[in-house]
Structure formats: structure tokens, C-alpha cells
Amino acid sequence: MVQTDKTRNYYNNYGSKEWDRLDKTAYDKLNFLLHMDFVSKYLKKGIEVFDVGCGAGRFSVEFAESGCNVSLLDISEEQLLLAKSKMKDYKVEKRLKYSVIADLADMSMIEDNKFDVTVCYGAPLNYLFDNYTDGIKELFRVTKSGGNVVVSVNSRLGIFRTLLGKDNFNINNFLGRPDYWMINEVLKTGNLPEHPDVPQPPRHFFVSKELKALFKKAGFKNIKLASSPCVISGLRSKAEEIYKDKNSWNTLLGLELRSYKNEYLADSGEFLLLSASK
Numbered sequence: 001m002v003q004t005d006k007t008r009n010y011y012n013n014y015g016s017k018e019w020d021r022l023d024k025t026a027y028d029k030l031n032f033l034l035h036m037d038f039v040s041k042y043l044k045k046g047i048e049v050f051d052v053g054c055g056a057g058r059f060s061v062e063f064a065e066s067g068c069n070v071s072l073l074d075i076s077e078e079q080l081l082l083a084k085s086k087m088k089d090y091k092v093e094k095r096l097k098y099s100v101i102a103d104l105a106d107m108s109m110i111e112d113n114k115f116d117v118t119v120c121y122g123a124p125l126n127y128l129f130d131n132y133t134d135g136i137k138e139l140f141r142v143t144k145s146g147g148n149v150v151v152s153v154n155s156r157l158g159i160f161r162t163l164l165g166k167d168n169f170n171i172n173n174f175l176g177r178p179d180y181w182m183i184n185e186v187l188k189t190g191n192l193p194e195h196p197d198v199p200q201p202p203r204h205f206f207v208s209k210e211l212k213a214l215f216k217k218a219g220f221k222n223i224k225l226a227s228s229p230c231v232i233s234g235l236r237s238k239a240e241e242i243y244k245d246k247n248s249w250n251t252l253l254g255l256e257l258r259s260y261k262n263e264y265l266a267d268s269g270e271f272l273l274l275s276a277s278k
């Protein structure tokens with residue numbers, strides 16, 4: 001089965017769990033909040049936003065509620081249906097311009113220079129595996145000159161931190177069997193191919209230096225990096241504990257908001273964020 005079919009099947013079966021992904025735990029809520037903070041300065045009323053790999057539309061709805069016109073693209077027809085129905089539920093369907101089922105590495109049905117802001121959040125670029133260069137070229141092509149792109153990918157180092165901090169995770173089964181879990185292979189190449197104990201399709205995990213160089217090569221300027229989350233990265237159960245106390249939670253939010261755009265920490269989060277202009 002080719003990579004795009006594996007990803008499509010995975011997300012078609014994943015269904016509505018995708019809508020809840022950034023709301024399940026305190027840690028997920030924090031990821032959502034930082035992703036929104038990172039994109040918020042670009043969200044002006046009436047602009048054209050392209051939500052590439054929109055999933056169930058968690059961000060698409062927010063963009064529409066900010067007064068932006070929103071177009072959607074996803075490789076999974078199931079996720080795209082969910083995103084459209086969420087836009088109806090939240091009464092923002094009049095802001096929905098286009099919706100397309102496609103692979104982001106080939107968006108040839110979309111004309112050049114079309115969108116003010118192109119967003120690709122929640123790791124769609126990781127699923128391109130060894131084809132991410134084409135995906136980044138396409139993000140560049142569909143964005144207007146003077147427009148902006150905002151992406152989040154799963155970070156190569158951050159993903160280890162995320163795994164080690166997971167509740168009920170058998171840490172010694174993982175660290176004690178580095179060959180089985182391909183730990184050195186992932187660290188070295190970023191590639192995690194199909195694996196019998198990993199339900200997700202093959203992915204490529206990025207480091208900040210690599211991602212920045214790829215976007216620069218595609219023609220993007222003013223490239224900025226960030227980490228989501230940052231200070232609390234990997235400490236899932238601590239985030240849960242902090243969430244129960246309003247003052248503590250507000251202090252953590254302040255810490256995160258002041259630190260997550262520190263480029264020296266960009267590799268530490270579950271997600272590596274990048275913004276750039278064309």
C-alpha cells in the first residue's frame with residue numbers, strides 16, 4: 001500500500017477522536033492554546049486562510065470565528081466531512097470557501113498565490129515520510145507573495161520526551177530494546193518506517209535546523225521557530241495536577257507563553273512550530 005493510502009485509511013478510521021485530540025487533557029489544551037497563540041497575529045478579518053491537513057477542523061473553526069475565510073484540505077474524506085460538519089455546528093459555515101480531498105504534496109487543483117495564510121498544523125508534513133520537500137514546495141506555491149505560512153510538525157527529540165513522560169508507558173521495554181524500537185535509526189535519520197507495534201503510518205520526525213533549512217530552500221523568509229509545549233514538555237501528569245489549581249495553571253500559562261518562542265528550546269516540545277513569510 002502506498003504511503004498516502006496508509007495515511008488516508010488511518011485517519012478515516014480515527015474518525016471523531018481527532019476532534020477531541022487537543023482537548024482530552026491539560027497537556028493537550030496547552031498545545032492547543034500555544035498553537036493558537038502562534039498563528040493569532042496573522043488572523044485578520046476577511047483574509048483567505050488555507051487549513052492544510054485540517055483534520056476534524058479544530059483550528060478551522062477558530063479561524064472562521066476570527067472572521068477569516070477558510071478553505072480546507074485533507075487526505076482523509078472522513079476528516080474533511082467532520083471538519084465541514086463542525087463548521088456547521090459552530091455556525092461558521094458561511095466562512096467556508098473550498099474543501100478539497102487531496103495529498104498536500106500535490107495540490108495542483110489549487111492555483112498559485114491564492115492564500116494570505118497557509119496553515120499546516122498537527123503534523124501532516126510528518127506523514128509525507130520521504131516526500132516532505134514536495135509538500136513544503138506546495139505550501140509555498142499556494143501562499144500569496146507577502147503571505148505567511150504556519151506549520152507544526154512532530155519534533156524528533158520532542159517525541160522521545162513525550163513518550164518518556166506518558167502515563168502507563170513501559171519505559172524499560174522501550175529504552176531497553178533500542179533496536180526493536182529503532183531509537184537510533186529515528187535519531188539519526190528521522191524516519192520511523194512501518195512498525196508492528198506502532199499503529200500510525202510511517203513518519204519522518206524533524207529537527208529544527210533541518211526544518212528551517214527546508215523552508216529556506218523552498219523560498220520562505222523570516223523563518224521563526226517555537227516549541228509546543230515548552231517548559232512542561234513531557235511532564236503530562238504534572239500538567240494535569242497543575243490544571244486543578246487555577247493560580248498554578250495561570251502561572252504555567254505565563255511561563256509557557258513567555259518561553260515557547262525561544263528558538264534555543266525549539267526541539268524540546270512534542271510539536272516543533274514554524275512560521276515564515278513568502
Ligand SMILES: C[S@@+](CC[C@H](N)C(=O)[O-])C[C@H]1O[C@@H](n2cnc3c(N)ncnc32)[C@H](O)[C@@H]1O
Pocket residue numbers: 004007008011018022052053054055056057058059073074075076079102103104105120121122123124125127128
Ligand atoms: C493529527 S491530524 C491534525 C489535524 C489538524 N490540522 C489539527 O492540528 O488539529 C493530521 C491530519 O493530517 C492529514 N494528513 C496526513 N497526511 C496528509 C497528506 N499527505 N495530505 C493531506 N492531509 C494529510 C490527516 O488525514 C489528518 O487529518
